[in-house]
Amino acid sequence: MRNPIEAKELSRTFGDLVAVDGINLSVAKGEVFGFLGPNGAGKSTAVRMLTTLLKPTSGQAWVAGHNVMSSAGAVRKRIGVALQDAAIDPLMTGNELLKLQSVLHGIPKRKARARCGELLETVGLTAAGDRRVGTYSGGMRRRLDLALSLVHEPEVLFLDEPTTGLDPTSRVALWDEVRKLNQEIGTTVFLTTQYLEEADQLAQRIAIIDEGRIVREGSPSVLKNQVGAPTLRVDVWEKDYNAAKATMAHFGEERPARKGRIAIGLNAGTRGITVVLKALEDKSIEVQHVELDEPSLDDVFADATGRRLEGGESA
Amino acid sequence: MVRQPQSWAPSLFFPLLLAAVYSSQFSKAVNLPDFPYPDISFLDFILPACVIQGVLFGSTNSATDLAGDIENSFMDRLLSSPVSRPSILVARLASAFVYGLFQATILITIFYIFGADLAGGVPSALALMFITSLLSMAVGSFLIAVALRTGSQEVVNSLFPLIFVFIFISSAFFPVELMEGWYGAIAKWNPLTWVIDWTRGLTVEGFSWANFIKAVGIVTAIAVIGVTIAIGQLKKRLAAAS
């Protein structure tokens, strides 16, 4: 039995441009997998190949157990897709669009009606269901888009930049929907994003893609820990300063800190913090203030590419 | 469709306006010595052409919609669903046919109200409706091929004047017998002239199977060519994608 998403040396070129350059993927059942990368990294191209919309130049991919090229029809039946910038007819209502989508997926009318109602409720659009989509806010449209991709209860869900352009509140609301779906129904989710926080919050595992290549892959916390130990900063009373410094030296290398503060790179990672605090307490050293700074996914990206993602985030 | 009157209203209004202009301007033509149907009103003469013209104007709609779907990636939504690929084309052709039927019905009704006389009665009216709907689909299939090829509404819409040219260099509003020089020569070989002449035979002289079959035959031939090209373009687009 194959994993819900597998890719082997998947590539796509447009003329001279290599948009996706031999990526390997394996996403486990029930996982939320984040595909993080800057503008033009090749995220959408990868999604379009995995969802049978674009033919790979070389390589293979299997989605929901079927080959995307030789069994495209079988793949389409089992996947839900919310594409980046997929327009929806502004003159139709949310309800009508859901019904249309049900027809596309060959869902019998009676079943479709119940399902559409359920989905509107799931994404919090029950009240707006009979309004034309043209009157929806950006967040509502994305939520409708999500509902549309779910009418046929797909095994694998692809979301291409689902929250790009949304305000923080709508973004968090959409994250909640995706989490709920993943936890309650066990849908495998493949999600692309340019937002570090989104990948961090939502995905159990991520791949960082840059210029068509996967440059890092793993769980966000492991990736962050690989970049370097998190920085632990502790403030103590002046009288305890030297004792505290000696104690903390056992747990990691000293790092620069302002006067009166002790900072170390915590070798055991973020989890090591309790051990350090316990050791200080055993020495009767009173801790006044603690700070733990994890490396961010931006540090991971910078480590892999020599560039920062954060700057591009406002786009 | 009901929600977008701006998309279909012009294709009804325009031909009616033209019909009004032509019948007041050219109605003297009926009195010319070589006019093939001396006993009928000019309105009766141009009725089939007006219906055909209206339907042809409307035939771009289906293709424009399709190009729009490609532009705004609704097509991607379709293609990522298990919808059968040929049905994408069939649906568009069917919509061109149905839309043609809708327009033909309205136009004929309006002409009837304004006193046009259909020699063949109901059978001729039905024949006219069928032929024009089929023609809407036939011409639509060429435009659909362009839509599939370019995925651009702008390109599809830019073909609109071409339809105008085909109509004007045909027997639509003036008998070919009365045309002169190169104009007449082209008009004589314009397939639209044949369609219009045979269809006019049905409405002016009365229903005859011979004319009906000839008209349906030529329109079917146009449709076969158009649909074949459209199928080729659909395949090409799908091959580039999936």
Ligand SMILES: Nc1ncnc2c1ncn2[C@@H]1O[C@H](COP(=O)(O)OP(=O)(O)OP(=O)(O)O)[C@@H](O)[C@H]1O
């Ligand atoms: N149909 C196409 N024809 C030519 N080039 C293309 C095509 N689609 C994508 N590209 C190019 O391939 C590269 C990757 O594009 P892609 O859309 O996959 O990036 P992305 O990671 O989704 O970016 P964004 O975050 O902006 O959506 C870009 O350089 C883009 O210009």
Ligand SMILES: [Mg+2]
């Ligand atoms: Mg993209």
